[in-house]
Every structure is written in structure tokens, then in C-alpha cells.
Amino acid sequence: MNQDYSSRYILLGTFFTVLAALILGQHVSLLLDPQRGEILEEVRASHLGSVWTIHPPRGLIFDRKGQLLAGNEMVYEVGVDYRAIDDANDAHTIALTSNVYFGLDYYKVKVTVENPPHPQQVYLPLAKGIEKEKVDHLQNFLEITDADSRVERTEKARLAAHLRGLILQPYMKRVYPEPLLASNVLGFVGYNQQALPLGYFGVEARYNEMLAGTPVKLWVPNDPRMVQDFPPIPEGASLILTIDRELQAAVEKILEENIHKTKSETGVIIVLDPKTGEVWAMASYPRLDISRYWDYEALSEKGQFVFNRAISAMYEPGSVFKVLTMASAFDKGVVTEDTTYLDKGAIEVGGLVIYNWDRAGHGKQTMQGCMQLSLNVCLAWVATQLGAADFYTYLQAFGIGHTTGIDLDGERAGILKLPEDQLWSESEIGTNSFGQGVSATPIQMAAAISALANDGKIMRPHIVRGIIKDGEQFMITPSVSSIPISAKTAHTLTEMLARSLEAEASEALVDGYRVAGKTGTGEIAIPGAGYISGETNASFAGWGPVDDPRFVVYIWLEKPKTSIWGSEVAAPIFPKVVEQITLIMNIPPDRYRKATR
Known part of the structure; x- marks a missing residue:
């Protein structure tokens, strides 16, 4: 009997000795293996509380x-x-x-x-x-x-x-206090698959990480008696835009009124400062009520809605493109103000016969006459004098064929075929000279033409003017995107286009301010089916005051019904926009401004 008890004691002693050794070994293992220790700590902590992610x-x-x-x-x-x-x-x-x-x-x-x-x-x-x-x-x-x-x-x-x-x-x-105002610029905040807020389109998408800030993980005990106040969590950075709210509202109203007046399908108006690249207003029609952002999916499924047409809609700009062709030729020196051209109403380029918009010949013309009468034949000839290599080098320097780099989500690059491309043909130099066979976005065209208003320099267009983070404000420094032409060329073309508007008593003229500008009427292409008869893209690009340009305005109406001509539907919008710009941005009339110099 005693021997049995002794055996049991020995067995129990051996069991507890082995158990103690295992526990000690596990303890040593945890000390030597931090990763396993962390896992154990996580298990322990999960019973005491949970980790919350605070946004x-x-x-x-x-x-x-x-x-x-x-x-x-x-x-x-x-x-x-x-x-x-x-x-x-x-x-x-x-x-x-x-x-x-x-x-x-x-x-x-x-x-x-x-x-x-x-x-x-x-x-x-x-x-x-x-x-x-x-x-x-x-x-x-x-x-x-x-x-x-x-x-x-x-x-x-x-x-x-x-x-x-x-x-x-x-x-x-x-x-959004005004959910339609600048909705195309702002974008909206929706939710991703993890039900977390996420910016879509505009600055909400482009600056999403900066606006959202950095999430913080905090351990929160299950026992309410152990809960302590959360530490302060820095909020996301705030943005100051280049947009002027009052001007944006006025431009949006002007655009919408003229969309209905001209029975156009869509439209865009951009106002920018050529000296800094700041976008003061960017109106796009139609626009989304971003307080009902979930409507975007249904609208986009119809295939017609583009969130911000100013940066994402590509189109053939037509005759407004002639500004770039003529500026390139002047800058290269292949034509001057004294150069004349005998317009017979047609010219053959690369096997393609090109005609003027009115199918007529206009005789001997100076370069100003070619621009004033918007002669396709003359501009095609100018492009051939420049030559394909130089012509396309200048267009790329103007930013055609690639994005401007504007700080908005969704910008597209447009389409510019180059001589080395398989699909390019020699006739392209003729049609491209007056804005057909090449596609661009309104912001590309506005930025390109701003070179004429800023001594030949293109400033990178931007929407964010400053950033507020951790109580400090940082202002964005304007940067030069490209210098496609000289200051002399910019001044020469600006004066030429100002005289053209004045000579034809254009509806784009503005009381009290001398301005320059060019209309555009472009046919609408259907891929693989040529051009639509009777439907156009009507545009106008204008800037001023001529002696010291403070603004560039770019206007595009798609498929206007009351008239197909940019001179009749787009140009009259320009003085309405300029009236608001000069009033809101405090730009005095020429006579007062010059008197105070």
C-alpha cells in the first residue's frame, strides 16, 4: 500500500516537474521571440478592449x-x-x-x-x-x-x-453649402468598398490623402472606468482655391443662360490669370449636384455626362487653333506682318484639297487679313511654309497632345498625330493648321493661348492657391510650364488679333477695354464616318487688356442650334464674362488704369 502511494507521488512529482519545465521553456521562448510575445499581448489585450481606427x-x-x-x-x-x-x-x-x-x-x-x-x-x-x-x-x-x-x-x-x-x-x-457651385472643380466625397470616405473627381480626388489626414489607431478598454480622453487627432489639411466664388457663380450663370439661348448641348467657360496660371473660374455644363453624388453613376451610364468638360472633354477646336499656327510661323520667321498670300479659295496639301469656310477665294491678303477673315487655305499654306517638323514641335511646346498638369483629377491629353506616327499623313499638316483632325480639351486651349497674353510663357494652370496644415498656411508658387514663343511674337499676334476684332466690329469687343481674340467654328467628327453636316463646336478665345493682359477667357459651345458660327454664338458671351471679371477682380478700364501709371 505504501509502495503504491510512493509510486503515485513520484508520478505526480514528475508530471508537475515536466509541466513547470514546459511553462518555463515557453516563457523563455516568449522572451527570446518578440513576435510571439506580441501575439500573446494582442490576445490578452483583445479580452480587455479593442483597437479603434479614428479618422x-x-x-x-x-x-x-x-x-x-x-x-x-x-x-x-x-x-x-x-x-x-x-x-x-x-x-x-x-x-x-x-x-x-x-x-x-x-x-x-x-x-x-x-x-x-x-x-x-x-x-x-x-x-x-x-x-x-x-x-x-x-x-x-x-x-x-x-x-x-x-x-x-x-x-x-x-x-x-x-x-x-x-x-x-x-x-x-x-x-457643400452650394452643391451646384463649382461642383465640377470640387468633385465629391463618397465611400469605398470598406465604407470609408474617399474623394472622387476634382480636388477632392486629387488631394484626397491630404484632405483626409492620417488615421490614428487607439486601444479602447471594454471597462468604461478605464476609458481615458482620446488624444487630440490632427485634422486633414485644408485647401484655398484659386477660384473666386462670386466670379464662378456669375460665369456659371452666363454659361447656362447661353446654353439655353443658343440651344447648345453642352458648354465650358474658363477664366484664368495668364501671369500666374491661376484659374479664377471654370464652368462646365451640365453639372452635378454633389449633395446627390450617387446620381453620377446613372448619368454617366447614359454616355453623355462628363464630370468636368473643361479638362476631360476632347474636341476639334476649329479656327481658334489658327492662333497657334500663325504664332508658330511668326516665331520661326517664315512669315511676317508684311507677308502676303494670294487666296484662290483652295489649296492641295498631301493630296487633300482644302477649301475656305465659305468656299470662296479672297485674293491678295496680309497675314492679318488671313486671320481676320479666318481663311483655312491661307493657314494651311502658312503651315506648309513652316514645315511638318517645326509645326509639330511648336504645337507640342504649346501643350497640344499632352496634359497641362492642372491639379484636378480626370484631365485628358487630347490627340495629336505626329509625322512619325503610322496613321499620320501629309494632309494632316493642312487640316491641323485650322484645328481639324486634332483634338484638345478646353483647358489645353486656354493654357496654350495664354502664352500670347504672357510674353510667350505658359504658366502651369492650377486650382489650389494655398494649403493650411497644422495651423500654418503655405502658398503655391506659380511655375512656368513652357515658353513656346518669344515675347515679341506674343505682342505681335496680340496686336494683330486686337486690330482684327476692331476692324470687323466684332460682338466680342468690350466697352472700356481693348481686347484681343479669335473665334472658332469646328466641324464635329465621328470616328470612321467623317464629319457631321450642320453641327459644330463653336469657340472663342479672348484676353486683355491688350497692353497688360490680366485675364484669358476660353468659351466652347457644343452643337449650338441657333447658329453654327463661333462669331455669332460664342463671341457675344465674351464681353458678358469680361464685365464680371473686371468688376469682381477689380480691373479698372484702360483710361483710368493708364492714367495712374
Whole structure:
């Protein structure tokens, strides 16, 4: 008997000795292997609390004068915590409360609460974007006050018990005070597949990481007595745009009025400062109400909606392109103001016969006459004098065929075929000279033509003027994108185009300001089917004041019905826009400005 007990004691002793050795070995292993130690710490911590990812408030967006264009407001996500549903009346109370206070469908909520999607489902959102006022209304109703009777207190306590499974989670929602204003520039904030906010289009997409800030991970204990105040979380950077809110609103109104007046399908107006590249206004029609950003998908499926036509819509600009052709030839020295051309109404280039817009010949013309009468034949001849190599070198220097680099999401590069391309033919130099067979975006054309208003230099167009981060403001330094022509060429072409407008008594003339400009009427191409008869792209590019240009305006109307000519539908818009520019941006008339020099 004693021997049996001794054997058992020895066996037990051996077991505990081995167990102690294993525990000691595991402890040593954890000390020597930090990774395993971290895993154990994570397991321990998971029982005491959980790690939360806190997203900082998104940065704000202001116009150049400090007016708010995009901000945030506190809203709530309403959801159900299935762990707290333990009474048959809970589903009814939650559904009824959600219907009365939040406008949710009673039966849908009740069925959702009673039937979780999965047996292990812990939480399920019911609705997002519930206004704070509605949540406050409910919380005020449930709050027990000294004025409540005993019956009222009992009833509120009963309701609160049945509503334990109703979770009201606050979060910051992106809001736009004027959801149509500059919507094409701003873009919008939607949600990705992980239900996290994400910028789409415009500056919201281009500067998404900067605006969103850096998420912070925090460990939050399950025991409320251990909860401490969250440390301050830096919010995302805020942006100051080059856009002027008042000018943007005025230009959008002018564009929309003239879209309806001319019965055009779409349109764009861009206003930029040629000396800095700052975009003061960028209107695109039609535009999206970004407070209803979810409508974009349905609109885009129709195949006609482009979020920002100013940077994403490519088209053949037509005769407004002649400015670039003539500037290139002047800069190279193949033509001068004294050069004349005998216009017979037709010219053959690379086997293709090119005609003037009116199919007529206009006799002997100077280069100013060629521009004033917008003669396709003359410009095709000018391009041949320049030669293919130099012609396309200049066009690329003007930015045709590649993006401008504007800080907006979604810019397209246009299409410019070069002599080394397989599909290029010699006739292209003739048609490209007057803006056919080449496609560009409005911002490309505005930037290219701005060289004539800025001593031959193209400043990179940009939308963000400054960035506010961690309490400090950083201003964006304007940068030169390209110098395609000399200052002398820019001044010569500007004067030539100012005289042209004055000689023809153009509807683009502006009282009190001497301006330069060129109209454009381009046929609309259908890939593989030639050009549409009777439908055009009507454009006008203008700048001024001539002696010291402060603004460039680019106007494009697609498929106007009242007239196909840019001189009749696009040019008359220019003085309306300039009137707003000079008033809002404080540019005095020529006589007053020159008198104060």
C-alpha cells in the first residue's frame, strides 16, 4: 500500500516537474521571440478592449477670398447591436422609434432586427446620414428629468431598455453649402468598398490623402472606468482655391443662360490669370449636384455626362487653333506682318484639297487679313511654309497632345498625330493648321493661348492657391510650364488679333477695354464616318487688356442650334464674362488704369 502511494507521488512529482519545465521553456521562448510575445499581448489585450481606427475630420475647402466651398457636419449612423436584443418587444420598439424619429420603414427595420443576416452577426447598419437634430430629439425625449412624474420615469426607463440594441454612431459627413457651385472643380466625397470616405473627381480626388489626414489607431478598454480622453487627432489639411466664388457663380450663370439661348448641348467657360496660371473660374455644363453624388453613376451610364468638360472633354477646336499656327510661323520667321498670300479659295496639301469656310477665294491678303477673315487655305499654306517638323514641335511646346498638369483629377491629353506616327499623313499638316483632325480639351486651349497674353510663357494652370496644415498656411508658387514663343511674337499676334476684332466690329469687343481674340467654328467628327453636316463646336478665345493682359477667357459651345458660327454664338458671351471679371477682380478700364501709371 505504501509502495503504491510512493509510486503515485513520484508520478505526480514528475508530471508537475515536466509541466513547470514546459511553462518555463515557453516563457523563455516568449522572451527570446518578440513576435510571439506580441501575439500573446494582442490576445490578452483583445479580452480587455479593442483597437479603434479614428479618422480625423476632413480638411475644409475655401475659395480665394475665404468663403467655404466644402465643409463637414456631424451626422449619425443608425444600427442594431444584436447582442443587446433579448426581448420580443425590442424589435417592435426599435422599428417604431426608427420610423417616428428617423423616417425609416417600420416593417423593414423590424424584420432586420428579428432576422440577423448571419447567426454570428453582431452589428448591422440600418441607415447613414441621420441629422444630429433628429438624434437630439430622441435623446431629449428619453432623458429623465426632475419634472418627470414617476409614471413618465418608469415609461422612459422601459423604452430605454428596449432600445439598448439601437446604436447611434456619430461621424463627420462632407457637406457643400452650394452643391451646384463649382461642383465640377470640387468633385465629391463618397465611400469605398470598406465604407470609408474617399474623394472622387476634382480636388477632392486629387488631394484626397491630404484632405483626409492620417488615421490614428487607439486601444479602447471594454471597462468604461478605464476609458481615458482620446488624444487630440490632427485634422486633414485644408485647401484655398484659386477660384473666386462670386466670379464662378456669375460665369456659371452666363454659361447656362447661353446654353439655353443658343440651344447648345453642352458648354465650358474658363477664366484664368495668364501671369500666374491661376484659374479664377471654370464652368462646365451640365453639372452635378454633389449633395446627390450617387446620381453620377446613372448619368454617366447614359454616355453623355462628363464630370468636368473643361479638362476631360476632347474636341476639334476649329479656327481658334489658327492662333497657334500663325504664332508658330511668326516665331520661326517664315512669315511676317508684311507677308502676303494670294487666296484662290483652295489649296492641295498631301493630296487633300482644302477649301475656305465659305468656299470662296479672297485674293491678295496680309497675314492679318488671313486671320481676320479666318481663311483655312491661307493657314494651311502658312503651315506648309513652316514645315511638318517645326509645326509639330511648336504645337507640342504649346501643350497640344499632352496634359497641362492642372491639379484636378480626370484631365485628358487630347490627340495629336505626329509625322512619325503610322496613321499620320501629309494632309494632316493642312487640316491641323485650322484645328481639324486634332483634338484638345478646353483647358489645353486656354493654357496654350495664354502664352500670347504672357510674353510667350505658359504658366502651369492650377486650382489650389494655398494649403493650411497644422495651423500654418503655405502658398503655391506659380511655375512656368513652357515658353513656346518669344515675347515679341506674343505682342505681335496680340496686336494683330486686337486690330482684327476692331476692324470687323466684332460682338466680342468690350466697352472700356481693348481686347484681343479669335473665334472658332469646328466641324464635329465621328470616328470612321467623317464629319457631321450642320453641327459644330463653336469657340472663342479672348484676353486683355491688350497692353497688360490680366485675364484669358476660353468659351466652347457644343452643337449650338441657333447658329453654327463661333462669331455669332460664342463671341457675344465674351464681353458678358469680361464685365464680371473686371468688376469682381477689380480691373479698372484702360483710361483710368493708364492714367495712374
